[in-house]
Amino acid sequence: MATPRRTTRIGGGPMAAMGPTDKSMNFKPSAKRLIGLLRPQMVRMVAVLALTVTAVVLNVIGPRITGHAVDKIFAGAIGQELPDGQSKDQVVDGLRDSGQGTFADMVSAMDDLVPGQGIDFGAVGKILLIVLTLFALASVFQYAQSWLLNDAVQATVRRLRDDVEAKIHRLPLSYFDQQPRGELLSRVTNDIDNIGQSLTQTLSQLLFSLLTVVGVLVMMLTVSPLLTIFAVVSIPLAMMVTGQIMKRSQKQFVAQWSHTGELNGQIEETFTGHELVTVFGRRREVEERFDAKNEQLRSVSHKAQFISGLMMPIMMFVGNLTYVIVCVVGGLRVASGSMTIGGVTAFVQYSRQFTQPLAQLASMANLLQSGVASAERVFELLDAPEQSADADGHLPHTRGRVAFEDVSFGYADTPLIEHLDLVAEPGQTVAIVGPTGAGKTTLVNLLMRFYELDGGRITLDGTDIRSVPRAELRDRIGMVLQDTWLFGGTIRDNIAYGNLDATEEQIQEAARATFVDRFVHSLPDGYDTVVDEEGNNVSVGERQLITIARAFLADPAMLVLDEATSSVDTRTEVLLQHAMAALRSDRTSFVIAHRLSTIRDADTILVMEDGHIVEQGSHAQLIAAEGAYYRLYMAQFRGAVVDVDEEDAAGVAAP
Structure with a gap:
């Protein structure tokens, strides 16, 4: 059995929940758009590129200079074994005459060899000091690059959060319904x-690795073009294999984050409806649903990580294969005198530097794919259709005359309100009653412009509400809903939310007018009592009184009360009625109520059925008419008595 889901139901038109997309993303456009987010950080990115290039150049020069130190050490080790007093050419000729041609070729290639002289440790030390300085400077530049890049990325992510926050406020209410x-x-x-x-x-690693591959490739070509060919011949094949792996793993990363979102939604709705789950004994079903979704997430996550993880071993294999080839071919070239031992040593280091970045790129593929998959989901939110742009009009001083003129509205292809006409005069209280799904809440949501009309218009003091900014319209309207919303903070803060510029006296005046002051002094810290986000440390009625006090403090020109007393006891309902009466004073008010006892004193009562106003008038007039309102009233106040009387009569008549 499914757990209870908190959905928004407007006038009987609930929108079906829409799950996250399951389609595979297009990696390249999404990755390009993600990188494009860094464009405002162009100055920092240019500095990052310059620092990275400098660090790479210093790193790739190091092995070549180290090779010179190896040549000096090797030449000194060989030179001290050769006869002193002879030139290198004489030694080489002597070796050839004695039949040691291979050794003669190797000695001939040693530019630093001096027969009879050993290792020049002073020269070797200077070379090593230069190399150490180069590597130290490279580390400093790389650290600076990493710091700047991290700063640019965090600024970009902050701006992305701002964009998402702003986007959420531009989305229509229908998006959140879905x-x-x-x-x-x-x-x-x-x-x-x-x-x-x-x-x-x-x-950071991607940029550094790519530049390192380019820099190392250039240095390898300067050392030995032949060895370079052997070193890179297997790379295209490896890249083709990893490309196919990335395509397969990308689908799994998209599914991973989709299942993560679904699991979060399931957890959120279960926690929200925890009491209902417990009351109806559905904990086992909830756990089974959680286990099933958790297993789906585990499965796709395992596939994503496993498939993408294949790239690292492949690149390591290519690197090891390249290392073996370079060692064998390099050894033969040293023996033939075509290269020095230092050149081969430098090339071996370069071959490692060449394959290591490729392996790092492969190992980062899962992180990159995961990030791009998340980016697509965020871009999907950012690209969602927005509500229509605000007009540039302005509302004059609001008296509160509201007119619905030939208004029509429906959800998708289902019409709900058709050709409705209604006028609320300034200061009037208009109550709206009717069965569930009649369009009561939809009516006030259209007034608040949470939804746009399909036809007709709504005017406020003769001004079409579509001709003014939504924020300006809503500033004139206070709203108290059935579902109370309190944020984590003190009772004072929650009341002051209606007017952040209010003084302490104004806050307490609003609290006294709405009977919050009657219970707040019984709390440990009075107005400084901290309530949590759900307001669980105050009762349902007390939460509702706080929200009414908040609306009272806002001092709106018009007021909307949507089932504000439906979930409280009779005693609290009396307090709420008095509080709402004070709040409605001299304001045009729309009151939606199922409890008909709360709207007897309304100036006009509208009875809605299937999106139409079927009756309107005062309480006394509608009761006297004995129409739809009369039937609702009798069903609510006498239905239970009639049922009991009929059961008693049946019991007496039974033999």
Whole structure:
């Protein structure tokens, strides 16, 4: 059995939850767009590139200079064994005459050899000091590059979070109706964090490795073009294999993050409905669903990591194969006198420097693919259709006359409200009643412009609400919902949320007017009592009173009360009614209620059925008419008594 999901249901038109995309992403465009996010950091990136190039140049020069030290050591070791007082040419001729032609070729290639002289440790020491200085400077430049790049990446991720936050406020309410909350949170938190980690861990090494491959290849060609051919001949084959591996693993990384979002959504809804899960004894089903989804995530994560992990062993094999070939061919060339031992030593180091970055690139492929997969999910959010642009109009001083003129609206292809006309005069309280799905909440959501009309228009004091910015319209309207929302903070902070510029006296005045002051002094810290995000340390009625106080402090020109008393006890309902009466004073108010006792004093009561107003009038008028409102009223206040009386009568009549 499925766990309870908290969905938004507007006027009987619930939107089906839409899961994350399962399609495989297009890697190259998404990766290009991800790298493009760094464009505002161009100055830093140019500095990063310059520092990286400098560090690479210093690193690749080091082995070549080290090779000279090896040549001096080897030449000194050989030279001290040769006769003193002869020139190198004389020694070489003597070796050839004695039948040692191979050794003669090797000695002939040693530019630093002096017969009879040993190792020049002074010269070797100077060379090693130069190499040490080069490597030390390379490390400093590489550290500076890493610091600058990390700073640029973190600035980029921060801007990406800002873009996502701004995007969320530009999305229509229908988008959130279609997205499971946990899935959306996963994109905003997990995926953006993964992008930051992937860029931080891969960009620096990626840039350094690519430049190192180029620099080392140039140095290898200067040492020995022939050995360079042997060193790189197997690389294209390895790259073709790793390319195929990346294509296969990318699908698994997309699935991994999709399943992560689904699992987050499942966990979020289970925690939200934990009491219901416990009450209905569905913990086993919840655990089974969690285990199934967790196993799916484990499976695709294992496949993604395993497939992408194949690239590292392949590149290591290529590196080891190249090392063997270079050693064998290099040894033969030293023996033939075509190369010095120092040249071969330098080339062996270069071959390692050449294959090691390739192996590092292969090992980073899983991180890069994972980051690009997360980036696609974030880009999908950023590319979601936005609500229509705000107009440049302005609302004059609001009196509060609201008119619905031939209004039509529907969800997708399902019409809900058709050709509705309604006028609320300034200061009136308009109550809206009707069965579930009649369009009551949709009516006020259209007034708030949470949804856009399909036809007709809504005017406020004669001004079409579509001709003014949404923020300006909503500033004139206060709203108290059935589902109370409190943030983590003090009771004072939650009340002041309605007007951040309010003074302490204004906050307490709002609290007194809405009866918050009656219970707040019984709390340990009074107005400084901290409530958590769910408000679990205050009762349902107290939470509702706090939200009413918040709306009271905002002092809106109009007021919307949506089922504000539906979940409280009778005594608290009386307090809420008094609080809402104070709040509605001199304001145009729309009250949606199932409890008809709360709207008896409304100026006008609208009865809605299937998106149409079927009756309207005062409570007394509608009761006297004995129509739809009368039937609702009788069903609510007398239905239970009738049922009991009928059961009693049946019991008496039974033999």
